[in-house]
Amino acid sequence: MIVRQQDRVLVQGITGRQGSFWTERMQAYGTRVVGGVNPKKAGSEHCGVPVFASAREAMDQGGFDASVLFIPPLAAKDAALDAIEAGAKTLVMLTEFVPVQDVMAILAAARAHGCCVVGPNTAGLVTPGECFVGIMPGFNENIFQPGRIGVISRSGSLGTLLCLNLVRAGFGQSAFIGIGGDPVSGTTMREALERLDADERTDAVVLVGEIGGAKEEEAADYAAGMAKPVVAFIAGRASPPGKKMGHAGAIVMGDQGTHASKKAAFEAAGVRVLDMPSGVGPALSAALAG
Template identity: 60%
Template sequence: MPADNAVRVLVQGITGREGSFWTERMKQYGTPIVAGVTPGKGGRAVHGVPVYDSVEAAWNGHAPDTSVLFVPPPAVKQAALDAIGCGLRRLVMLAEHVPVHDVMEVLAEARERGVEVIGPNCPGIVVPGRYSVGIMPAWARNMFQPGTVGVVSRSGSLGALVCLDMVRAGFGESAFIGIGGDPIVGTTFRDALQQFEADPGTQAVVMLGEVGGTMEEDAAAFIPEMSKPVVAFIAGTSAPEGKRMGHAGAIVAGTRGSARSKIDALRAEGAHVADVPSQVSVLLSRLLGE
């Protein structure tokens, strides 16, 4: 579980506009950012964070365990492989439009070395009150409060909406994990359910899926093994077949990837499935009695 680690964060692509902007935000929130990397720009500092030319140089001085990648899509593969090669334990790949073959190469290497990869095309992780790695507005107190509900979402915008609703209903998050909207991502719903099940600080899990692929169906099979309730919402019930709905992974092909198939699989395994996002908090209140 993310919350269990004392994180030491590396920012790859720290000198870019986005990298620099979010480094300041993450630091202000209290995230321990120990170093940054931009090839050719070593020696300077960004918001007080020392910048190095390579992951290896940053690793030698600071031993980071988590890297967040603010690098453009064509550079993601090499940046990720550098981080894995140096021994980082967890990567957050934010970029959209990373070629899928590159993602497969990164994931193959990560799997072999037991490295966790979140994303690509994801908003990152927030552990309220502790740290934020990515581009969610962790500082928004109406969205993120320390609590006991684990939230995992393919979408940042839908995740934000449900978190706002939850906080208003009196809940807080043990962690928010944005796993990303691409057809192939590292951490899956099933992985997140396993992490939340193992996390003593989590009492219930909210899972926000969407049309496309079979990740939700695969996760459903794990629910009977869980001691904690799962509340789910699947976006795209009204999505037409054969059209990509914004995310590269959000496409229904025949009956494959349809919202119906996911909702049926989740209900069959005991998940509580909301019809609209606002029902998620209602279901949580019923389950956790708050």
């Protein structure tokens, strides 16, 4: 779930407006885009790379490592299964509003084929100085600089703000991992944290969470045993009670999901929880000095 410059990237939905806009930016930054997919425009060229009928065809004709989906919600499942069954190592699902049962089916296929899914409803992955995959402003030097801080975020916009505050404080990022804002995710906050804990280029991790679900609590469990410093910001302290969870859903969540629950879980694990995103620089400096 950390993208590298040598990774060959396929763009499913490359010919759409957003697919084109972001493919050009990825290419300009150094991402190795090797092709795109649009069954209706197979055989043509777009953004200087070949357009294939399917991910399977792209795999057969040159191959790819990671695929990124610019595909509407109800078509996302077929596109994802195409990439997974073709042998994608990583699948970045940007799409919001993919039906949850479709996501579960995609993740079951990914487990069977050994594919790492990031998202859905993610802004993607950035490795500053190397490449980015998705819809993050990886190219903006006020926001992303090569460095040694790993960032994991449920939100693209809020993750961007935290990265901005890191750069302002003189830090850079080893990797940005957008896990996405959906309840069911291919990569959880805990899994991303495990990856950054094992990453030699990462000295400390910033977790950007929000209310709802139990991803922060799961990550806190892992963070408790980490040697690398971890700091966190959790959005939603001032939010009114949100979408009501079903009765049986509440049992799965227990008392998890509130800002207070997440803050308590992090603090019990030794993770410093920020009041404001602008506090990230001083908190990291203190944690790394200690």
